[in-house]
Amino acid sequence: MNYYIDKIEYYLPRKLITNEYLSNEYGIDANFLENKIGIKERHVAACDESTSRIAFESAVKLFENKNNNIDTNEIDLLILCTQNPDYRLPTTACLLQHNLNLKTSCMAFDINLGCSGFVYSLVVAGNFIKVNMVKNVLVIMADEYSKIIDYQDRNTASLFGDAASSILLKPCEDDYGIIDSLFGTDGSGADSLILYNSGVVKNSEKSNFLFMEGREIFKFSITVVPDNVRNLLARNNLNIKDIKYFIFHQANKYILKEIQKQLTITDNQIILDMERYGNTVASSIPIAFKNILDQGNLKRGDLLVFCGFGVGLSWGSILYRHIQ
Amino acid sequence: MQKNELFEKVVNILEGIIPNVSQKIDENTALIRDLEMDSMDFVNYITQVEMQFNIKISDDDIKKHELGIMKNMIEYLLKKTI
Numbered sequence: 350m351n352y353y354i355d356k357i358e359y360y361l362p363r364k365l366i367t368n369e370y371l372s373n374e375y376g377i378d379a380n381f382l383e384n385k386i387g388i389k390e391r392h393v394a395a396c397d398e399s400t401s402r403i404a405f406e407s408a409v410k411l412f413e414n415k416n417n418n419i420d421t422n423e424i425d426l427l428i429l430c431t432q433n434p435d436y437r438l439p440t441t442a443c444l445l446q447h448n449l450n451l452k453t454s455c456m457a458f459d460i461n462l463g464c465s466g467f468v469y470s471l472v473v474a475g476n477f478i479k480v481n482m483v484k485n486v487l488v489i490m491a492d493e494y495s496k497i498i499d500y501q502d503r504n505t506a507s508l509f510g511d512a513a514s515s516i517l518l519k520p521c522e523d524d525y526g527i528i529d530s531l532f533g534t535d536g537s538g539a540d541s542l543i544l545y546n547s548g549v550v551k552n553s554e555k556s557n558f559l560f561m562e563g564r565e566i567f568k569f570s571i572t573v574v575p576d577n578v579r580n581l582l583a584r585n586n587l588n589i590k591d592i593k594y595f596i597f598h599q600a601n602k603y604i605l606k607e608i609q610k611q612l613t614i615t616d617n618q619i620i621l622d623m624e625r626y627g628n629t630v631a632s633s634i635p636i637a638f639k640n641i642l643d644q645g646n647l648k649r650g651d652l653l654v655f656c657g658f659g660v661g662l663s664w665g666s667i668l669y670r671h672i673q
Numbered sequence: 674m675q676k677n678e679l680f681e682k683v684v685n686i687l688e689g690i691i692p693n694v695s696q697k698i699d700e701n702t703a704l705i706r707d708l709e710m711d712s713m714d715f716v717n718y719i720t721q722v723e724m725q726f727n728i729k730i731s732d733d734d735i736k737k738h739e740l741g742i743m744k745n746m747i748e749y750l751l752k753k754t755i
Contacts, residue, residue, distance in 0.1 A: 385713050564732075568720045603713045 352475035352486075352518055353526025353672045356417045357639040359514040359632060360407035361392040366495075371507050375500060382507050383624075387602025391510030391627030393495035400513075401435045401444045404491035407513035408449055411487075419517060421450065425483035427457040428474050430466035430490045430631045432544075432660070433497065434459060445489065456483070463542075464598045464659025465532075466490055466631030468667050471518065471655075472530045478520050486518040490631035497544055499558035508601060510627030514635040525672040531581040532665035533573065541565040542660040566659070570604045574658045575611040581654070581666045589614055593651040593671075594641060598658055599623035599633035631657070647671045679750050683743070686721045690714050700744040715741065722746070728753045 367390045368379035383389050394403055412419050427449075429442040442457035451457075456477075460470050467490055474486040491513035500506045541562040545555035574597070582588065595614055597605055602621055609619045622637040623629075629636060634655050641647060651671040658664035684695050687704070694708055704710045704718065719740070723730055728750075730740065739745045 381711060381713075385711060564716050564720060567716050568723070571720065572724070603717075607717065 350479055350481070351521050351523050351526045351528065352478040353521040354471075354516055354638070354669075355519040356411055356414075356419065356517040357514065357635050357642065358407055358410035358414065358417075359512060359636045359639055360403055360410055361626065362394040362398055362403060362511050364393050364395055365390050366393055366510075368507070371500075375503070375506060377503060377507050385603055386507065387605075387621060387623055388507065388510075388627045389624050391495075391507075392512060394493045394511045398493075399435050400431050400433050400491050400493050401441050401448065403493065403511065403513040404429060404431070404441070404445055404489045404515075405448050407491070407515040408445070408487065408489055411515040411517060412449075417517070422452055423485045424451050424455055424487045424517075426474065426477055426486045427451060427455055428460060428470050428486065428488045429457075430460045430462055430470040430488070431492055432461055432463050432466075432630070433491075433493045434461075437548075441491075449487075451487075462661070462663060463492070463630050464600065464628070464633070465657035465661065465663040465665050467514075467598075467634045468530065468655055468657040468665040469532065469663070470631070471516070471527060471667060472532075472665070474518050475527055478518065484520060488516045488518055490514045490635060492630040492632065494559065494628075494630060497547075497559045499556065502558065504561045504563050505559050508628045510629050512626060512629035512632040512636060514632040514639070516635060521672055525670045527667050528670050529581060529585055529668040530665060531577060531584075533577060533663070535569075535573070535662045538565060538569060538662035541569070541662065567604065569662050570600060570658060571607045571611060573662070573664055574608055574656060577658075577664055577666050578612060578654060578656055581668055585668055587652070587668075589618070591652055592618060592654050593647065594618055594620055595654045595656065596620045596634050596637050596641070597656045598628075599626070599637060600628055600659070630659075647673075649673065674751070674754055676747060676751065679747050679754075680743070682725060683722065683746060683750070686718065686725060689721065690717050698743060700747065702743045704741045704743070710741075722750070726750060726754055 372379040434441040494509035656666040
């Protein structure tokens with residue numbers, strides 16, 4: 350038995366931060382953001398719009414779409430991937446189980462990962478299906494980096510956008526859905542992207558806002574990530590040309606173009622879809638995948654690679670065969 | 674490694690970042706001023722130099738040695754790659 354992505358929806362908060370706003374308020378070059386970074390605007394949650402709220406909204410979109418035909422009573426497991434939970438405890442997935450009126454026999458827990466969170470969560474969730482513990486899994490990615498960013502910090506101010514995405518994961522025949530995955534971790538780079546003072550360790554010399562060492566993250570992205578994809582393809586006896594689409598975490602256009610160059614991926618194969626959202630952390634891959642699905646360009650049997658990478662440092666790739 | 678050889682390797686790195694730029698580069702070239710390199714390109718440049726020569730370049734060294742100027746980078750690499 351294998352598992353596949355049956356349905357996806359995503360939710361974007363209403364408030365928008367445009368490049369023009371960042372240029373006027375903080376003197377950040379709007380042309381550079383649009384042409385080099387590939388971002389025109391990003392959505393941000395309102396002050397009173399919590400992570401559980403945007404997660405809830407994305408799940409409700411999934412349930413209320415009549416074409417999806419989802420019976421919420423059949424959801425056996427809820428996984429929420431976030432690094433900005435409503436509270437340190439209880440786990441936000443428990444709040445969502447209640448808010449979404451899921452049955453109390455539904456398992457629920459959070460996964461604390463950032464930009465690699467989608468690929469990790471999918472495989473963790475899917476393995477509950479593989480061992481026959483559950484049939485229907487709701488995986489939600491939700492993050493509000495706007496609440497941990499100092500907009501005076503040019504390294505981070507323009508990059509991130511808030512979003513939530515919900516996925517229904519179901520069993521399928523062996524040769525479809527997630528057919529292989531390859532993960533990695535290098536905690537020696539933990540301080541390259543970090544939110545100090547957000548846990549039990551306190552350091553009065555460090556800012557309480559998100560810190561990013563851009564050069565280290567860039568180096569990691571253009572070295573470790575292409576190797577991860579190469580290794581995944583090699584062990585499945587596949588070449589770059591065998592893949593219909595590569596959906597990388599939508600960090601920014603410059604990084605993805607460098608990865609594209611390293612892997613000799615064609616323009617038609619690589620998905621660049623951050624212009625209207627920014628880097629939405631774990632939601633960036635599902636948003637891009639949903640938009641591809643809506644375009645109707647995929648047929649049964651097409652191969653895709655999903656690759657997430659970022660804070661941790663943490664990374665992972667999934668080889669996916671489209672089923673529908 | 675000889676100075677000329679280093680210069681050629683660095684120019685090749687720059688060519689990979691800004692295509693057709695090699696004709697515009699001499700030892701006095703200041704990358705940001707003369708080639709209108711932006712911050713992302715510069716980050717990429719330093720990263721590629723680190724990878725090619727298997728060295729680590731700190732932010733302090735970039736400032737202290739003014740590594741955005743070609744001749745300074747070549748001198749720096751001469752010392753680092755001995």
